[in-house]
Amino acid sequence: MMPAHEGGSRYIPQLGDEVAYLRQGHQEYIDHCCTNYYHTKDTGPWTSIRGPVRAVEFCKVVELVYSTSAGSGDSCCKMLLKFIDPTSHVYLQSLKLTLPELTSFPDFLVERTRFEAAMQRNWTFRDKCKVWWKNDVGVDGSWWDGRIVSVQAKSSEYPESPWERYTIKYRSDPAEPHLHSPWELYDTVTQWDQPRIDDENKAKLLTAFDQLTSILCRFPVPLCLEIIQERLQNDYYRSLEALKHDFMVMLSNFESFVAKNEDMSKKIRRLSDWFSRNISPL
Numbered sequence: 450m451m452p453a454h455e456g457g458s459r460y461i462p463q464l465g466d467e468v469a470y471l472r473q474g475h476q477e478y479i480d481h482c483c484t485n486y487y488h489t490k491d492t493g494p495w496t497s498i499r500g501p502v503r504a505v506e507f508c509k510v511v512e513l514v515y516s517t518s519a520g521s522g523d524s525c526c527k528m529l530l531k532f533i534d535p536t537s538h539v540y541l542q543s544l545k546l547t548l549p550e551l552t553s554f555p556d557f558l559v560e561r562t563r564f565e566a567a568m569q570r571n572w573t574f575r576d577k578c579k580v581w582w583k584n585d586v587g588v589d590g591s592w593w594d595g596r597i598v599s600v601q602a603k604s605s606e607y608p609e610s611p612w613e614r615y616t617i618k619y620r621s622d623p624a625e626p627h628l629h630s631p632w633e634l635y636d637t638v639t640q641w642d643q644p645r646i647d648d649e650n651k652a653k654l655l656t657a658f659d660q661l662t663s664i665l666c667r668f669p670v671p672l673c674l675e676i677i678q679e680r681l682q683n684d685y686y687r688s689l690e691a692l693k694h695d696f697m698v699m700l701s702n703f704e705s706f707v708a709k710n711e712d713m714s715k716k717i718r719r720l721s722d723w724f725s726r727n728i729s730p731l
Contacts, residue, residue, distance in 0.1 A: 459583075460559060462513055463510065463513070463688065464510055464694040465509070465510060465687070465694075466509070466560060466688070466691070467508070468509075468510065469559045469560075469564035469565075470505070470558055471504070471505060471558075471559070471611075471612050472503065472505070472607070473504060473604060473610045474555060474556070475493055478554055481554055494544040500539045503537060503538075505610065505611070506532055507533055507561060508531060508533060509533050511529050511543075512527075512528060512529035513527075513528055514526070514527045515698075518547075523549055524550065526548045527548075528547075529546075530545075532544070546558075555613070555629075555633065556632075559630075559632050562643075563641055563643075564632055566640060566641035567630075567631040567634070567639070568611065570631065570639050572597060572631055572634055573600065574597055575598075577596050578594075578617065579592045579594055580617065580627075580634060581635070593621065593622075594620045595618055596617065597615050597617060597634075599616040600614060600616075601616075602614060603628065611630055613629060614630065615628070615629050615630070645684040646687075646688065650689060651681060651684075653727075653731065654731070658677075674699065677692065677695050677696060693728060693729070704717050
């Protein structure tokens, strides 16, 4: 569970996010899974949704459940995305997507403000850039310095798609070029502020969490409130909706754990009432 965003970190969904959905990337991900790991049931929205799905579509995360993948037991995220661009042929239709942690494949869902900032940067041939590479072990990584050596569509089927449109040669490894998408490239010119909860509501929430300590001390099993509070302090949450979702997941998990204990259930109801009074109105 990440309490804060890493430098150059991958996209981790939050309820209420607006994202850019890259059709070409999704198709390549399905092919990648079938070739290297297993046959996935994911067929892509273009096989079931009425109307053509463009190379880039804007969506909103309207449902979000964390689960485990059948067979492997690895953690995954089950989402319902709603297409929100009124100019799209698939406007207001929905897409169900099960997304494991993409450790060996680029993101084909990109937080919208990050996508738009990357596109506005308008990277061109010979531009210098930095790319974040995560280490094979652990959560750390490092920046690699490189230069754009070519700019062209990866596939003639998607001539306008930004997906892996840039070929980068790294200064420390010039012999092997790498394909990248614009949201993977960084420099001092790139201007992008991570969406976050506004300062006023953030202060109210932190004060409310501090007041909650006396309630939590009465529970024999400690709640995982610390990670929510740390995320809030580190501006991890992009919206109030995402924070509320985490809090409700925490309550739901705890209610399941103490379902047969009437005394503990009463305390959980008190915690739920506290949530309704202090968090829900924000």
